[in-house]
Amino acid sequence: xxxxxGFKLLEHVGLEMDLPVxxxxxxxxxxxxxxxxxxxxxxxxLKPIRMKELRNIWxxxxxxxxxxxxxxxxxEGLEEILMMRNVSEQQSYDGYxxxxxDMTPGSKKRKDFEHKYEEKDFADHSSVKKARVVWTVxxxxxxxxxxxxxxxxxxxxxxxxxxMNVPWLTRENVASHLQKYRLxxxxxxxxxLKTSSxxxxxDIPPRDAPxxxxxxxxxxxxxxxxxxxxxxxxxxxxxxxTIHEVDIKRNASxxxxxxxxxxxxxxxxxxxxxxxxxxxxxxxxxVLPTQYCWGGGSKEIQFKQENNPPQFQVQDxxxxxxxxPAQQNIMPSFQPPDPVISPSxxxxxxxxxxxxxxxxxxxxxxxxxxxxxxxxxxxxxxxQEFLYDPLRYDYEYPTDPxxxxxxxxGLFIV
Amino acid sequence: MNRLLSLLFHQGVLDEQFLQLQxxxxxxxxxxxxxxxxxxxxxxxxxLRNLRNILLDREMWDYVKLGIHLNQLMGSSxxxxxxxxxxxxxxxxxxxxxxxxxxxxxxxxxLEHEYCYLKNKLHELFQIEQQRVLxxxxxxxxxxxxx
Numbered sequence: 001x002x003x004x005x006g007f008k009l010l011e012h013v014g015l016e017m018d019l020p021v022x023x024x025x026x027x028x029x030x031x032x033x034x035x036x037x038x039x040x041x042x043x044x045x046l047k048p049i050r051m052k053e054l055r056n057i058w059x060x061x062x063x064x065x066x067x068x069x070x071x072x073x074x075x076e077g078l079e080e081i082l083m084m085r086n087v088s089e090q091q092s093y094d095g096y097x098x099x100x101x102d103m104t105p106g107s108k109k110r111k112d113f114e115h116k117y118e119e120k121d122f123a124d125h126s127s128v129k130k131a132r133v134v135w136t137v138x139x140x141x142x143x144x145x146x147x148x149x150x151x152x153x154x155x156x157x158x159x160x161x162x163x164m165n166v167p168w169l170t171r172e173n174v175a176s177h178l179q180k181y182r183l184x185x186x187x188x189x190x191x192x193l194k195t196s197s198x199x200x201x202x203d204i205p206p207r208d209a210p211x212x213x214x215x216x217x218x219x220x221x222x223x224x225x226x227x228x229x230x231x232x233x234x235x236x237x238x239x240x241x242t243i244h245e246v247d248i249k250r251n252a253s254x255x256x257x258x259x260x261x262x263x264x265x266x267x268x269x270x271x272x273x274x275x276x277x278x279x280x281x282x283x284x285x286x287v288l289p290t291q292y293c294w295g296g297g298s299k300e301i302q303f304k305q306e307n308n309p310p311q312f313q314v315q316d317x318x319x320x321x322x323x324x325p326a327q328q329n330i331m332p333s334f335q336p337p338d339p340v341i342s343p344s345x346x347x348x349x350x351x352x353x354x355x356x357x358x359x360x361x362x363x364x365x366x367x368x369x370x371x372x373x374x375x376x377x378x379x380x381x382x383x384q385e386f387l388y389d390p391l392r393y394d395y396e397y398p399t400d401p402x403x404x405x406x407x408x409x410g411l412f413i414v
Numbered sequence: 415m416n417r418l419l420s421l422l423f424h425q426g427v428l429d430e431q432f433l434q435l436q437x438x439x440x441x442x443x444x445x446x447x448x449x450x451x452x453x454x455x456x457x458x459x460x461x462l463r464n465l466r467n468i469l470l471d472r473e474m475w476d477y478v479k480l481g482i483h484l485n486q487l488m489g490s491s492x493x494x495x496x497x498x499x500x501x502x503x504x505x506x507x508x509x510x511x512x513x514x515x516x517x518x519x520x521x522x523x524x525l526e527h528e529y530c531y532l533k534n535k536l537h538e539l540f541q542i543e544q545q546r547v548l549x550x551x552x553x554x555x556x557x558x559x560x561x
Binding site: 024047049 | 431434437485488489492493494495500
């Protein structure tokens with residue numbers, strides 16, 4: 001997949017869609033494989049793929065089914081659930097085979113992927129009491145809202161559940177989702193720490209960076225934060241090394257003033273984004289090699305920087321869609337992006353279009369205009385030497401107060 | 415055709431992955447191999463062009479991008495069973511890792527050469543097969559050709 005770090009995609013997919021993901025790559029280095037597993041890959045196959053290896057995949061399916069059965073024993077109609085899950089799993093099983101790679105993926109994402117996913121989703125919705133909870137955007141929005149209201153330190157599954165007011169959601173669902181959310185945030189923080197090496201703030205930058213964008217309103221759900229930032233406000237031109245974290249979920253407008261790591265998500269191909277119409281999410285930006293300008297009115301600036309200049313651009317915005325108009329007035333040395341932008345998305349024109357698929361901004365590192373960077377539109381995750389904590393620890397309540405700011409961003413991939 | 419195939423195997427141009435590919439071809443997808451190989455040709459040509467473009471730049475090479483394209487090429491070549499192409503890619507990759515410019519240029523030359531050879535041979539293979547199929551149909555109108 002061009003311009004998309006396979007590992008990030010892994011996380012996104014795993015958290016958002018809750019789909020098992022199998023990675024395939026020609027690169028069989030142990031480190032790579034470990035990273036893949038850390039990011040949630042169910043399996044890591046080495047290319048060329050052999051039949052024998054494929055024959056063992058059913059074990060994943062079966063194992064997952066068993067676990068789900070255990071989780072949902074409280075729901076009525078266990079058999080019904082099993083049956084439905086069988087159906088949906090069979091449907092979506094093929095879609096699970098996700099040809100993701102590492103930083104230099106050698107495979108292409110299967111087009112079937114989204115279609116299968118949709119099928120599965122419908123199958124899920126067909127039964128309200130379906131065992132497996134699909135964390136749709138709306139649901140996740142409620143979740144985030146609840147978490148924000150409660151306050152991140154005090155948050156607990158029961159409180160969230162009460163606030164969310166979703167009758168069919170169980171405490172266990174919320175708890176596991178909360179855990180995933182936290183893990184995601186921690187990992188982001190760690191990435192921030194690693195990547196902001198030369199920045200003045202090693203941690204998540206303080207909220208009131210003077211030269212940050214002036215937007216600071218808390219984003220409410222379904223409120224589209226105006227992502228219009230004039231170029232003046234954008235740090236990019238100043239090559240400020242702050243990191244911005246922006247959650248570009250579909251309905252989640254985020255305050256983007258805070259310097260956070262820029263998260264960019266994008267669809268692998270234009271074709272991919274289409275099936276993700278209003279209800280679907282996690283359409284990734286189809287424009288991988290594109291760069292997005294920070295120019296005025298641009299909702300999103302997406303930069304992929306291969307190497308890791310320690311500077312980060314302020315992420316402007318809030319994408320409502322995938323297509324990012326590329327105004328390239330910022331970086332003269334950038335190549336013009338390929339016109340891969342999905343025609344169905346137009347950020348600029350539909351700031352209030354909540355139906356567009358959400359976007360997850362990925363961490364982008366790119367140098368400022370001053371730096372002669374070799375931007376080629378590729379995310380070089382590997383080069384950042386992120387330290388991935390191999391121990392995914394379970395923790396109840398994070399004590400880091402800085403995490404609050406992260407949550408405020410409303411970022412999450414769900 | 416079998417002679418050509420065994421020659422290619424003997425030369426190391428193809429390996430058993432190609433056989434596995436052939437096994438995937440059946441009644442429901444009768445032209446599977448040729449379709450896949452055609453796709454492979456398209457994509458790898460793109461990658462080769464990208465590689466060449468990067469290498470043509472006199473001053474600065476984007477090693478990272480080189481690596482990405484290379485990886486893609488390597489992955490798809492290995493999935494096809496193009497053993498020699500894949501090995502060259504691996505050598506190319508080490509040259510990239512060592513930032514060895516001359517080795518990279520040489521590797522690219524060899525790569526392109528091998529790729530052309532592979533492409534020609536595979537085209538030949540498909541042609542022979544097509545002729546054989548046609549011939550079978552003419553000679554034995556009702557026969558089911560094996561494959």
